[in-house]
Amino acid sequence: VFRMNIAIDGPAGAGKSTVARKVAGQLGYIYIDTGAMYRAVTLSALRNRVEPENSAALSEHAKTLNIVLRPGEHGQLVYLNGEDVTDLIRSREVTLSVSQVAANETVRSVLTDMQRKLAQDKGVVMDGRDIGTSVLPNAELKVFLTASVQERALRRYREIGLSQGITLEQLEKEIASRDKLDAERDISPLVCADDAIVLDSTSMSIDEVAAAIVNLSRTKL
Numbered sequence: 001v002f003r004m005n006i007a008i009d010g011p012a013g014a015g016k017s018t019v020a021r022k023v024a025g026q027l028g029y030i031y032i033d034t035g036a037m038y039r040a041v042t043l044s045a046l047r048n049r050v051e052p053e054n055s056a057a058l059s060e061h062a063k064t065l066n067i068v069l070r071p072g073e074h075g076q077l078v079y080l081n082g083e084d085v086t087d088l089i090r091s092r093e094v095t096l097s098v099s100q101v102a103a104n105e106t107v108r109s110v111l112t113d114m115q116r117k118l119a120q121d122k123g124v125v126m127d128g129r130d131i132g133t134s135v136l137p138n139a140e141l142k143v144f145l146t147a148s149v150q151e152r153a154l155r156r157y158r159e160i161g162l163s164q165g166i167t168l169e170q171l172e173k174e175i176a177s178r179d180k181l182d183a184e185r186d187i188s189p190l191v192c193a194d195d196a197i198v199l200d201s202t203s204m205s206i207d208e209v210a211a212a213i214v215n216l217s218r219t220k221l
């Protein structure tokens with residue numbers, strides 16, 4: 001059977017990972033959350049007091065890490081040097097530093113190599129910021145998933161706001177600032193690929209977005 005690679009890029013909180021997981025489930029593909037890999041490097045840097053601003057030290061640190069993604073019952077599991085860090089990489093501390101870590105050239109090249117290997121046999125749905133533009137420029141289907149910043153903040157607030165004690169306004173600011181850092185960095189910034197299909201999910205449900213992408217994938221067969 002013909003299997004393709006599907007790239008789903010877009011700003012923070014657009015629903016990429018939930019949608020990508022659903023699409024992968026419906027197509028029998030493997031889901032790969034590349035943001036989780038940048039988060040794992042960030043967690044390790046924070047733990048080892050490697051300053052994100054110290055790009056030489058961060059580069060050396062990134063080269064020593066063993067990051068493994070494995071499918072779990074409730075989504076993808078992330079292992080850092082053998083330790084399950086699936087939940088730890090979602091902390092606010094990691095979220096606030098990850099874009100700075102992701103701007104590092106060596107970090108990006110180490111992770112990009114890993115991501116290309118994971119996709120070499122096709123049948124992968126990969127979500128991130130630079131999948132269609134840089135990691136998998138030949139992906140058969142590229143989607144750029146957006147939503148208004150207010151809607152993205154609201155979704156994130158419903159997910160974590162109450163439990164982590166963050167206000168909606170604060171979340172909106174943090175999301176906007178992460179998008180700005182991701183879009184303005186020098187190496188493979190967050191940008192819509194020329195051949196990507198733009199989906200604005202502001203007034204769509206997760207299931208509607210997933211169905212739209214599955215339908216798009218059928219047009220590529």
Ligand code: C5P
Pocket residue numbers: 012013034035036038039098099100102127128129130131178182
């Ligand atoms: O997808 P998620 O929001 O978990 O990604 C966390 C961060 O990782 C992003 O804000 C971005 O800085 C970085 N990232 C990236 N390239 C990717 C995926 C994520 O730079 N392909």
